[in-house]
Amino acid sequence: MSPAPVTVTPLSTYRNDTPYPFCPGCGHGPILDRLNEALVALGRDPHEIVLVSDIGCSGLSDQYFDTHAFHGLHGRSLTYATGLKLARPSLTVIVIMGDGGTGIGGAHLLAAARRNLDLTVLVFNNFNFGMTGGQHSATTPAGALTSTTPGGHLERPLDLCATAVASGATYVCRATSFDADLGRRIGEAVAHPGFALLDIWEPCTAYFAPRNRLGKKATTELMASLGFERGLMHQSEAPEYGAVYRAAARGVSAATSVASTLIEPRFRSSLTRPFRLVLAGAAGGRVGTAAHMLCRAAILSDLFAAERRDYPVTVKTGYSLAEVVLSPAPIEDATVAAADALVVLSPEGRAQAAPYLSRLVSGARIFALAGIELTADERRVERLDPSAAPRKLPSDVIATTMVAAVALRLELAPLAALRAAAEGEGDPARMSAAIDAAERLASAP
Amino acid sequence: MREFIDGSTAIVRGALDSGCDFFAGYPITPASPILMAMMRELPPRGGVAIQAEDEIASIGMCIGAVMAGARALTATSGPGMSLYSENLGLAIMGEVPLVVVDVQRLGPATGGATTVAQGDVQFVRWGTSGGFPIIALAPSSIADCYRLTRRAFELAERFRCPVFLVSDKELNLTTNTIEAGEAGGVGTPTASAHAVPALAPVGGDDLVRFTGSTHDERGFLTKDPRKVERLNLHLAAKIEQHRDEIELVEADLVPQARTLVISYGVTAGGQREAVRAARRTGHAVSSLVIQSLWPVPERALASALHGIERVVVAELNQGQYLREIEKLAGSREVVGLQRIDGRLLTSDQVLEAIV
Ligand SMILES: Cc1ncc(C[n+]2csc(CCOP(=O)(O)OP(=O)(O)O)c2C)c(N)n1
Ligand code: SF4
Ligand SMILES: [Mg+2]
Numbered sequence: 158m159s160p161a162p163v164t165v166t167p168l169s170t171y172r173n174d175t176p177y178p179f180c181p182g183c184g185h186g187p188i189l190d191r192l193n194e195a196l197v198a199l200g201r202d203p204h205e206i207v208l209v210s211d212i213g214c215s216g217l218s219d220q221y222f223d224t225h226a227f228h229g230l231h232g233r234s235l236t237y238a239t240g241l242k243l244a245r246p247s248l249t250v251i252v253i254m255g256d257g258g259t260g261i262g263g264a265h266l267l268a269a270a271r272r273n274l275d276l277t278v279l280v281f282n283n284f285n286f287g288m289t290g291g292q293h294s295a296t297t298p299a300g301a302l303t304s305t306t307p308g309g310h311l312e313r314p315l316d317l318c319a320t321a322v323a324s325g326a327t328y329v330c331r332a333t334s335f336d337a338d339l340g341r342r343i344g345e346a347v348a349h350p351g352f353a354l355l356d357i358w359e360p361c362t363a364y365f366a367p368r369n370r371l372g373k374k375a376t377t378e379l380m381a382s383l384g385f386e387r388g389l390m391h392q393s394e395a396p397e398y399g400a401v402y403r404a405a406a407r408g409v410s411a412a413t414s415v416a417s418t419l420i421e422p423r424f425r426s427s428l429t430r431p432f433r434l435v436l437a438g439a440a441g442g443r444v445g446t447a448a449h450m451l452c453r454a455a456i457l458s459d460l461f462a463a464e465r466r467d468y469p470v471t472v473k474t475g476y477s478l479a480e481v482v483l484s485p486a487p488i489e490d491a492t493v494a495a496a497d498a499l500v501v502l503s504p505e506g507r508a509q510a511a512p513y514l515s516r517l518v519s520g521a522r523i524f525a526l527a528g529i530e531l532t533a534d535e536r537r538v539e540r541l542d543p544s545a546a547p548r549k550l551p552s553d554v555i556a557t558t559m560v561a562a563v564a565l566r567l568e569l570a571p572l573a574a575l576r577a578a579a580e581g582e583g584d585p586a587r588m589s590a591a592i593d594a595a596e597r598l599a600s601a602p
Numbered sequence: 603m604r605e606f607i608d609g610s611t612a613i614v615r616g617a618l619d620s621g622c623d624f625f626a627g628y629p630i631t632p633a634s635p636i637l638m639a640m641m642r643e644l645p646p647r648g649g650v651a652i653q654a655e656d657e658i659a660s661i662g663m664c665i666g667a668v669m670a671g672a673r674a675l676t677a678t679s680g681p682g683m684s685l686y687s688e689n690l691g692l693a694i695m696g697e698v699p700l701v702v703v704d705v706q707r708l709g710p711a712t713g714g715a716t717t718v719a720q721g722d723v724q725f726v727r728w729g730t731s732g733g734f735p736i737i738a739l740a741p742s743s744i745a746d747c748y749r750l751t752r753r754a755f756e757l758a759e760r761f762r763c764p765v766f767l768v769s770d771k772e773l774n775l776t777t778n779t780i781e782a783g784e785a786g787g788v789g790t791p792t793a794s795a796h797a798v799p800a801l802a803p804v805g806g807d808d809l810v811r812f813t814g815s816t817h818d819e820r821g822f823l824t825k826d827p828r829k830v831e832r833l834n835l836h837l838a839a840k841i842e843q844h845r846d847e848i849e850l851v852e853a854d855l856v857p858q859a860r861t862l863v864i865s866y867g868v869t870a871g872g873q874r875e876a877v878r879a880a881r882r883t884g885h886a887v888s889s890l891v892i893q894s895l896w897p898v899p900e901r902a903l904a905s906a907l908h909g910i911e912r913v914v915v916a917e918l919n920q921g922q923y924l925r926e927i928e929k930l931a932g933s934r935e936v937v938g939l940q941r942i943d944g945r946l947l948t949s950d951q952v953l954e955a956i957v
Pocket of ligand 1: 211212213214215216231254255256257258259281283285286287288289294361
């Protein structure tokens with residue numbers, strides 16, 4: 158049986174029966190009436206429309222429409238609108254915010270305009286905070302009287318339209334609540350497939366308008382005296398962020414970076430108790446690679462391994478430190494309070510190694526690159542000199558070579574395990590050369 | 603088969619296996635690896651991950667996305683948590699299921715970006731205005747990072763509230779060895795997070811009225827004292843009345859023990875080793891690792907305290923959870939073992955405090 162045909166009857170109004178709560182003469186009501194007209198003309202399903210309102214008297218607006226409604230925090234409406242639209246691209250998202258909300262959420266306006274996500278922003282611009290008692294806002298003209306500028310405002314007003322244009326908005330228009338064509342403009346902005354901003358100037362009859370004698374005529378004159386343009390200021394075509402996002406996602410490799418890399422233990426280590434090492438080297442010296450190689454070699458040898466890193470906030474300079482714990486049992490405490498072995502890989506690691514030198518376990522082993530002075534008894538220090546290799550080793554495998562040599566001397570993991578682990582850490586040929594060099598170093602006197 | 607993995611990766615896997623399809627975040631050490639992983643993982647799966655202009659926008663976008671039917675995660679650290687504050691209140695008021703990872707670092711202010719601490723324990727509980735209850739879970743191992751992330755999504759959707767996953771720099775960035783499967787990644791996850799009915803999304807068949815203002819059942823603003831009270835009692839009761847269900851601890855109790863050691867998060871690692879060492883030398887010690895920090899797991903604590911004379915609370919702050927334990931400990935001796943120098947409490951330090 159075929160489904161019954163569906164007839165779509167356009168709504169005659171998107172308003173519900175609740176009267177507006179605004180003061181007599183307030184511009185908010187007339188703008189909302191024009192919004193309703195625009196919605197009727199567009200004829201979209203109310204289930205596909207969401208009004209995202211900000212805070213303030215203008216923030217009450219969503220309650221008078223039978224559409225979806227989202228009433229969030231002061232100045233943050235654009236962030237909710239972005240989430241709504243990205244998660245459900247079919248939605249028509251209309252943001253209503255006051256000049257106050259636009260000011261406090263300025264960073265969101267810049268970012269949203271730059272993205273060009275398909276959102277429509279209606280700024281109910283009455284030059285002050287209506288709801289909280291007529292304080293000045295980002296759009297209050299210089300010299301204007303507000304409850305926080307009793308001697309006249311000292312700052313110049315933000316040109317919202319110019320800001321939106323400069324930030325990349327693709328539809329920008331300035332209007333007033335008195336304009337006969339406001340409904341058409343709102344419809345145009347909603348239909349525009351990108352970020353659209355309509356800066357609508359209007360009276361706050363409780364505060365700003367009477368204090369500054371800003372009626373219909375004076376509003377238009379104010380625009381001219383400030384040199385602010387009126388009407389459609391900018392309309393252009395640019396890729397819409399949501400569409401671009403989804404297209405780019407299709408081109409991204411589906412290879413996940415968080416899949417398990419399972420390690421099957423297939424070698425044996427002679428270690429029978431937890432063993433704690435500290436590897437101290439230079440930032441950029443591949444200390445992490447060396448530590449990771451050692452841990453994976455240990456796991457391949459049926460041990461458990463943990464690696465804890467420490468480095469300064471700037472990663473390409475100074476020291477790089479790794480604490481490594483190897484154990485026949487799962488490791489709960491991955492810290493190295495007292496080390497069983499300390500490996501100083503480069504001069505930068507010396508200072509970091511110093512505190513560990515003063516609290517080594519008895520019988521601990523100390524290894525250092527040839528030529529690095531340590532505050533330890535020189536007879537205890539086992540010197541490693543990778544430059545003594547027959548062929549010069551690339552600098553990026555020196556740390557791996559030294560750590561593998563230490564692992565062999567301490568019998569933490571067999572050569573085959575170190576080789577298998579190293580080959581997983583980088584270019585197999587270079588890593589293999591590193592392990593060859595480590596084998597020679599380990600047996601050198 | 604074993605795996606060498608860090609907590610951050612386990613959290614990301616937990617989120618993906620829970621069906622998370624939206625992430626918004628702002629870079630901050632030590633939470634950035636979660637942002638970077640989600641940026642790689644979500645788009646090819648048809649989800650959305652975005653680096654927002656700031657933390658206020660991050661959580662705002664997540665709230666918007668959830669209300670449009672997405673399952674969202676965000677992650678940050680102390681300074682970002684401060685910027686989340688107002689929107690956390692919005693998520694409580696609007697009953698938004700949202701998982702927030704706080705990868706703790708040393709505070710206050712910028713503090714130590716690459717330094718561990720557990721200083722946000724009371725902050726997550728009281729971090730927004732109004733004083734309403736929230737749920738906070740604290741993973742104590744890499745396996746927990748996965749398991750509790752999944753649990754966080756389940757709880758968020760069941761109770762329709764923000765759920766915090768309170769982790770820290772060391773837990774997230776230290777790599778450790780686990781048995782295969784302990785942190786997901788093998789086979790297809792069971793979709794347990796879908797067990798509860800989803801909220802009616804914006805754009806769905808029912809017109810949705812979402813608001814951060816005090817509202818009636820239909821989402822309209824109200825000042826009617828009866829309706830105001832009903833809403834506020836509901837926001838608290840939906841969590842308070844389900845404490846037993848939310849409660850999650852790892853109890854390792856011995857009947858003869860007179861000493862109980864309590865910790866949570868990364869500090870539990872040192873505690874577990876210390877308790878083992880103490881028992882090897884003939885000391886009967888009980889151990890409780892708290893995985894559901896908020897609401898305080900009172901039932902589990904009451905049974906763990908049975909027969910105990912001395913309680914040691916180990917944490918990387920100046921006694922934030924100690925005061926919660928003191929409220930329940932009666933006349934027992936309660937001592938804090940604390941470290942706030944950016945280092946972890948070692949098993950040796952815990953051992954010294956419990957034998
Ligand atoms: C974070 C925050 N700070 C302050 C307020 C108080 N507040 C409520 S409305 C408002 C100003 C609203 O002005 P505007 O956006 O211009 O709206 P209008 O009332 O003029 O329509 C302020 C500051 C708030 N709600 N939230
Ligand atoms: S205070 Fe101003 S903005 Fe608010 S309703 Fe009254 S006139 Fe309108
Ligand atoms: Mg205003």
